[in-house]
Amino acid sequence: MKKILSYVLIVIFVCFAIPIIFTSNRKTKETSSEVAVNIEKEEKIESIENNYDYKNYNTIKLLHTKTNQIEEVNLDEYLYHVVSAEMPADFHIEALKAQAAVARTYTIYKIVSNQKKHGEADICDSSDCCQAWISKEDRLARWDENIRQSNWDKIVSVVNSTQGKIITYNSEPINAFFHSNSGGTTEIPLNVWGGSNYPYLQTVQTSGEEEYSQYSSEVNLTKEEFKEKIKQKYTEIQIDFNAQDCVQIKEKTQSGRVKTLKIGNIEIAGVEARTILGLRSTNFDFKIEEDKIIFKVIGYGHGVGMSQTGADALAKQGKNYEEIIKHYYTGVEIKDM
Numbered sequence: 001m002k003k004i005l006s007y008v009l010i011v012i013f014v015c016f017a018i019p020i021i022f023t024s025n026r027k028t029k030e031t032s033s034e035v036a037v038n039i040e041k042e043e044k045i046e047s048i049e050n051n052y053d054y055k056n057y058n059t060i061k062l063l064h065t066k067t068n069q070i071e072e073v074n075l076d077e078y079l080y081h082v083v084s085a086e087m088p089a090d091f092h093i094e095a096l097k098a099q100a101a102v103a104r105t106y107t108i109y110k111i112v113s114n115q116k117k118h119g120e121a122d123i124c125d126s127s128d129c130c131q132a133w134i135s136k137e138d139r140l141a142r143w144d145e146n147i148r149q150s151n152w153d154k155i156v157s158v159v160n161s162t163q164g165k166i167i168t169y170n171s172e173p174i175n176a177f178f179h180s181n182s183g184g185t186t187e188i189p190l191n192v193w194g195g196s197n198y199p200y201l202q203t204v205q206t207s208g209e210e211e212y213s214q215y216s217s218e219v220n221l222t223k224e225e226f227k228e229k230i231k232q233k234y235t236e237i238q239i240d241f242n243a244q245d246c247v248q249i250k251e252k253t254q255s256g257r258v259k260t261l262k263i264g265n266i267e268i269a270g271v272e273a274r275t276i277l278g279l280r281s282t283n284f285d286f287k288i289e290e291d292k293i294i295f296k297v298i299g300y301g302h303g304v305g306m307s308q309t310g311a312d313a314l315a316k317q318g319k320n321y322e323e324i325i326k327h328y329y330t331g332v333e334i335k336d337m
Contacts, residue, residue: 054337063121070121079103079159084139085132087308089151092315096158098324102306105167105176164337169200179301180308181215183283185255187303192271202330203255208313217280219295226293229276239264257282
């Protein structure tokens with residue numbers, strides 16, 4: 001009887017133990033699977049956090065320099081005002097699209113590089129510091145009454161058609177410099193601001209910019225005016241206008257701009273000469289006639305990055321905005337934010 005009872009107890013134990021063992025194993029496998037999924041999720045989250053979450057930049061903080069007020073504004077709404085201030089509305093639509101993408105990239109670069117030049121603001125409305133910005137009211141007032149609305153609609157359309165598009169190099173937003181007119185050849189940053197070069201900002205040539213003759217200029221100074229302008233910065237200046245080569249271009253950059261200018265007993269950088277003498281660019285030559293020094297200047301701006309008139313010329317030649325951007329910025333990609 002005892003043996004029978006023992007066998008019954010063993011059978012009962014086995015019947016209960018087997019399901020417990022199998023259940024325990026199944027739960028262990030499920031838990032391991034969940035851990036693997038969670039690790040995969042954590043790795044994906046970490047990867048996203050290591051990149052820029054551009055959705056955070058749909059709204060930016062804009063400093064209005066005249067009032068010192070900071071305004072929170074939608075990024076594309078901000079760009080309507082930038083593009084309308086930076087590029088003529090009668091430029092080709094593909095050039096305007098390029099400007100929109102460039103201005104968006106420039107803005108994002110300012111934010112992600114965390115420069116914080118303006119305290120809590122991301123960017124300001126001054127072209128002397130960041131990008132030009134103009135209110136809609138002021139912009140409309142400066143356009144002829146017959147084209148005001150159509151011009152504004154065109155600007156809105158080009159910004160919207162490039163919505164979210166930014167220019168990247170090695171998956172990072174670029175420092176998207178631009179200027180009015182390169183005179184046919186752009187400049188590298190090293191020759192303008194010193195420091196390191198950006199690999200995507202190389203010297204490129206563009207045909208068709210010579211058609212924009214309004215960007216060529218002339219500055220006439222008397223010898224005394226010229227000397228006084230230099231003397232404001234360099235009090236030790238000594239110059240004998242009767243001497244040969246009293247003013248001399250000593251060196252030019254690869255793009256043909258003045259790198260070093262010798263004036264009497266001193267030498268100054270071409271970019272400094274441009275500022276002191278009020279020239280539109282460092283792409284200049286000069287001649288001395290009797291009591292005058294006449295400067296012939298080609299182009300407008302620092303010459304780095306995209307030339308706006310060059311963009312318009314390329315668009316008229318059939319290039320779309322992406323081709324225009326890749327012409328001016330070497331080795332870049334255009335991606336969605």
